[in-house]
Amino acid sequence: MQISEYYNQIWKCGRCGYCGGGYLEDRCPSRFLGRFESSTARGKLLIARALMNGELHPSPELAKRIYECTLCGSCETICDRIIHLDLVDILEALRADMADVGLGPMPRHKEILDWIKKEHNPYMEKHEDRVKWIPQGKDVSGQSKILYFTGCTAPYRQPEISRASLQVMDAAGVEVLVAPKEWCCGSVAFRTGARDVGLDLANHNVELFRSLGVETIVTHCPGCYRTLKLDYPKLLGEMPWKVLHFSEFVEDLLGRGKLQLNGRIDAKVTYHDPCHLGRHTGVYDPPRRVLKSIPGLELVEMERTREDAWCCGAGGGVKSAFPDSALKVANERIKEAEQTAAQYLVTTCPFCRQNLKDSSDSSGGHLQVCDLMELLARVI
Numbered sequence: 001m002q003i004s005e006y007y008n009q010i011w012k013c014g015r016c017g018y019c020g021g022g023y024l025e026d027r028c029p030s031r032f033l034g035r036f037e038s039s040t041a042r043g044k045l046l047i048a049r050a051l052m053n054g055e056l057h058p059s060p061e062l063a064k065r066i067y068e069c070t071l072c073g074s075c076e077t078i079c080d081r082i083i084h085l086d087l088v089d090i091l092e093a094l095r096a097d098m099a100d101v102g103l104g105p106m107p108r109h110k111e112i113l114d115w116i117k118k119e120h121n122p123y124m125e126k127h128e129d130r131v132k133w134i135p136q137g138k139d140v141s142g143q144s145k146i147l148y149f150t151g152c153t154a155p156y157r158q159p160e161i162s163r164a165s166l167q168v169m170d171a172a173g174v175e176v177l178v179a180p181k182e183w184c185c186g187s188v189a190f191r192t193g194a195r196d197v198g199l200d201l202a203n204h205n206v207e208l209f210r211s212l213g214v215e216t217i218v219t220h221c222p223g224c225y226r227t228l229k230l231d232y233p234k235l236l237g238e239m240p241w242k243v244l245h246f247s248e249f250v251e252d253l254l255g256r257g258k259l260q261l262n263g264r265i266d267a268k269v270t271y272h273d274p275c276h277l278g279r280h281t282g283v284y285d286p287p288r289r290v291l292k293s294i295p296g297l298e299l300v301e302m303e304r305t306r307e308d309a310w311c312c313g314a315g316g317g318v319k320s321a322f323p324d325s326a327l328k329v330a331n332e333r334i335k336e337a338e339q340t341a342a343q344y345l346v347t348t349c350p351f352c353r354q355n356l357k358d359s360s361d362s363s364g365g366h367l368q369v370c371d372l373m374e375l376l377a378r379v380i
Contacts, residue, residue: 001051001052001097002093002094002096002097002100003048003051003052003090003093003094003097004052005093006048006086006089006090006093007052009085009086009090010045010048010049010052010085010090011049012083012085013042013045013083013085014082014083015042016042016082017042018078018079018082019040019041019042019074019075019078019079019087026304026310027074027077027078027304027308027310028040028041028072028074028075029069029070029072029074029310029311029313029318029329030068030069030070032328032329032332033068033325033328033329034065034068038065039065039068039069040075041075041076041079041087041091044066044069044090044091044094045085045087045090047062047065047066047094048090048094051097058097058098058101058103059103060103062098062103063098063103063104063106064106066091066094066095066098066104067095067098067104067105067106067109067192067316067317067318067321067322068318068322068325069091069316069318070275070311070313070314070315070316070318070326070329071088071091071092071191071275071315071316072275072279072311072315072316073087073088073275073279073280074279074308074311075087076088076279077279077307077308088280092190092191092193095191095192095193096193096195097193098193099192099193099194099195104192104193105192105193105194105317105321106192106317106320106321107321108320108321109188109192109194109317109320109321112188112320113188113189113192113194113197116184116188116189116197116201117197117200120183120184120201120204121152121156121183121184122152122184122188123152123153123156123157125156127183128180129155129156130150130152130155130156130180130182131155131178131180132155132159133150133154133155133159133162133163134162134166134178135163135166138166140166140176140177140178141177141178141180142175142177143177144175144176144177145177145213145214145215145216146174146175146176146177146214146215146216146217146218147176147177147178147179147209147212147214147216147217147218147241148165148166148169148176148177148178148218148219149179149182149185149217149218149219149221149224149228150162150178150182150219150220151184151185151219151220151221151223151224151350152184152185153221153223153350153351153354154220154221154350157350157354158350158353158354158371160374161220161350161353161371161373161374162220163377164371164373164374164376164377165220165246165373167377167380168246168250168259168373168376168377168380171259171260171380172250172253172258172259173258174253174258176218177212177214179208179212181208182205182208183201183204183205183208184201185201185202185205185221185223185224185227185228186198186199186201186202186205186227186231187223187224187226187227187231187276188223188317189201190227190231191315191316191317192316192317198231199235202227202231202232202235202236203236205228205232206232206236206239209239209241214241215240215241215242216241216242216243216244217241217242217243217244218243218244218245218246218249219243219244219245219246220245220246220348220350220371220373221349221350221351222245222274222275222276222277222280222281222348222349222351223276223315223349223351225243225245225276225277225281225283226276226277226280226281228243229243229281230280230281245277245281245283245286245348246348246372246373247277247283247286247287247290247348247372248283248286250286250290250376251286251289251290254289254290254293259380260380261293261294261295261376261379261380262379262380263295263378263379263380264294264295264296264297264379265294265295265296265297265344265375265378265379266296266297267296267297267298267342267343267344268298268299268300268340268341268342268343268344269291269297269298269299269300269342269343269344269345269346269375270299270300270301270302270337270340270342270344270345270346271287271288271291271299271301271305271346271347272302272309272312272333272337272345272346272347272352272356273305273306273309273347274312274347274348274349274351274352275309275311275312275315276315276349277348277349278306278307278309279307279309284306284307287346287348287372290372290376291346291372291375294375294376294379295379300340300341300342301340302333302336302337302339302340303336303339304336310329310332310333310336311329311333312329312330312333312347312349312351312352312355312356313325313326313327313328313329313330313333313355314326314330314351314352314354314355315351319351319354319355326355327355327358327359327362330355330356330358330359331359331363333356333359334356334359334360334363334365334367337356337367338365338366338367342367343366343367343368344367344368344369344370344375345360345367345368345369345370346369346370346371346372346375347369347370347371347372348371348372349371350371353369353370353371356369357369
């Protein structure tokens with residue numbers, strides 16, 4: 001059992017209930033959707049105890065409840081203020097156990113994972129189409145030591161983010177390398193319990209990075225960022241390169257005067273913290289400082305922000321396996337963003353961007369949902 005690795009932590013839970021009620025009533029998407037004890041982290045720890053003790057046996061309904069969580073980490077944030085349990089890791093281990101006995105991942109996840117094995121992306125696209133977004137005549141195959149890890153969501157579904165990222169780098173005079181042989185980072189596999197698939201992807205990418213001699217890897221996707229920065233070293237050992245999210249990279253460029261913002265955006269903007277970038281990796285200030293550097297822009301915060309931010313609803317495989325649930329969670333965030341009277345809802349994650357945009361569009365909302373790099377490309 002994968003959860004046996006966390007035996008002591010699981011039994012350390014004092015059942016205080018903060019992850020299941022009170023404070024987290026308006027922080028936990030699973031609690032919001034389910035309202036059952038088993039929807040909470042505390043409930044899932046009880047499930048883990050019962051599984052280890054043989055008092056409970058895996059079943060399809062049990063697996064479904066385990067996979068309905070977005071893995072946003074709100075429970076871990078509040079637990080950090082009390083005793084600290086690695087709740088996201090425990091929840092992922094529960095999923096790996098469900099996968100080991102054939103009850104996970106969810107059916108749609110299995111279709112996606114089969115395609116990842118075949119074409120190294122989760123979007124049912126051909127691998128060779130990964131670089132079709134690159135503007136004609138743009139050479140990104142040089143000897144740069146800075147690798148732009150594009151991930152899968154932007155190249156295949158939101159190429160405007162990747163193009164905007166290149167525009168910003170060009171404006172700063174920064175040469176980046178894009179590797180056609182890049183594979184999916186593996187986040188989809190790791191989050192859904194398919195650790196063997198994730199490891200195959202990770203090993204391929206690490207070998208590729210070494211062969212290219214890269215010194216810095218930048219990515220706009222928080223899922224990729226978390227996977228490259230935290231999961232790869234944890235699974236494969238220390239890595240010799242630095243991993244940065246584009247918001248961190250751009251903040252440094254602005255601070256050193258390498259990037260000039262010549263345009264203006266005279267509008268109110270509110271910022272949504274992606275879970276992988278915020279709670280999982282602690283990056284809260286760089287995106288905000290970049291936004292505040294844009295002439296004319298007024299940053300207005302939502303009620304729930306930073307470590308207490310409401311999840312977009314798309315994470316942990318919920319968008320693909322339970323799309324209606326993902327949209328319900330996103331609807332709550334859109335309502336909150338609209339209360340700020342902002343014209344733009346900006347995020348730094350293609351998953352968040354898509355789910356929040358789906359919600360706003362379906363409700364006929366006025367918010368313009370976009371990525372930070374898209375906004376920056378307008379003012380360079």
